Each structure stands twice: as structure tokens, then as C-alpha cells.
Amino acid sequence: MKRIILIALILLTVLGLAACGGPREAISAEEFTARMTKEGHTVEDITHYYEAVDFIETLLIANQGDFDVEFVVYTEADYARRVFSELRNEFERNRGNTSSYSSLSFPNFGRFRQTTAGRFEAVAWVGNTLVLIETTAEHRDAANAVLDLLGY
Numbered sequence: 001m002k003r004i005i006l007i008a009l010i011l012l013t014v015l016g017l018a019a020c021g022g023p024r025e026a027i028s029a030e031e032f033t034a035r036m037t038k039e040g041h042t043v044e045d046i047t048h049y050y051e052a053v054d055f056i057e058t059l060l061i062a063n064q065g066d067f068d069v070e071f072v073v074y075t076e077a078d079y080a081r082r083v084f085s086e087l088r089n090e091f092e093r094n095r096g097n098t099s100s101y102s103s104l105s106f107p108n109f110g111r112f113r114q115t116t117a118g119r120f121e122a123v124a125w126v127g128n129t130l131v132l133i134e135t136t137a138e139h140r141d142a143a144n145a146v147l148d149l150l151g152y
Helices: 002-019 029-038 077-093 137-150
Strands: 042-045 056-063 068-074 099-105 109-116 119-126 129-136
Touching: 029 042, 029 056, 029 068, 029 137, 068 077, 068 137, 077 109, 077 119, 077 129, 109 137, 119 137, 129 137
Parallel strands: none
Antiparallel strands: 042 056, 056 068, 068 129, 099 109, 109 119, 119 129
């Protein structure tokens, strides 16, 4: 009986990973810049503002026109995971009475997207990187398109 339960759990895990695209790989700052500029976005490196923060390697902001896309490369994946958890918790605490959200958490990536009180908030991490978007609900589709473009 234990063997059957173990096999069922393994199959569920494999199916879950397959449904979510399986393990993800982080993109580099260069790849982020290339993908965003190819789509017509302006990318600015603001890492120098965070020189005193020794666990941030790179911080880029892409201006999409209607909202900014923040891309952070941390020195270790654990930092990205922690910041993701803190942001997700903050978004959940500020959730209004009417909202929609989706959340995924796996060992090497996580994603949280929420629409509430006229706002759209999304945070995702893969490996040692994190992407953050906050905008109005009317720009949700454009923000989701950017997240899909980046693979987050």
C-alpha cells in the first residue's frame, strides 16, 4: 500500500511539473535587456543605487510605457526566494475583498500574480533572479505578456 501511495505521489509531482513547464532556468541580465529592448522597451541599469547591498548583483528597470518591470539578479537563489516570499506576503496582506490571484511554488521557481482594488501585482523568481511588476488592473494583460516573454 505504501508503495502505491509513493508511486501516486511521484506521478502527481511529474504531472504537476509538466503542467507548469517543468524546471525553469533563470535568464541573465543581458538576456532580459535583449528581450525587452527587442520589444521596444527602454532598459536602465540602476545597480549603482544599491552598491551597499552586497547580495544584489544587478538591478534593471525596463520601462514598458504603462508600467515598469524590475529585474534583479541576486548573488544566491536563496535571496531571490526570500524576497519573493516577502513580496507575496505583502501583496496578500493588502488584498481587497474582491480579487483574483494565482500562485505557484516549486523548488527552483515561484510565481504570484494578483488583481485587487484596481491594481495588478506580479512577482516571480527563477534561480537567483526576480521579476516584479506593479500596475493598474487595466494593464494586466500587457504585464502578463511581458512575464510570458521573459519566461517568468
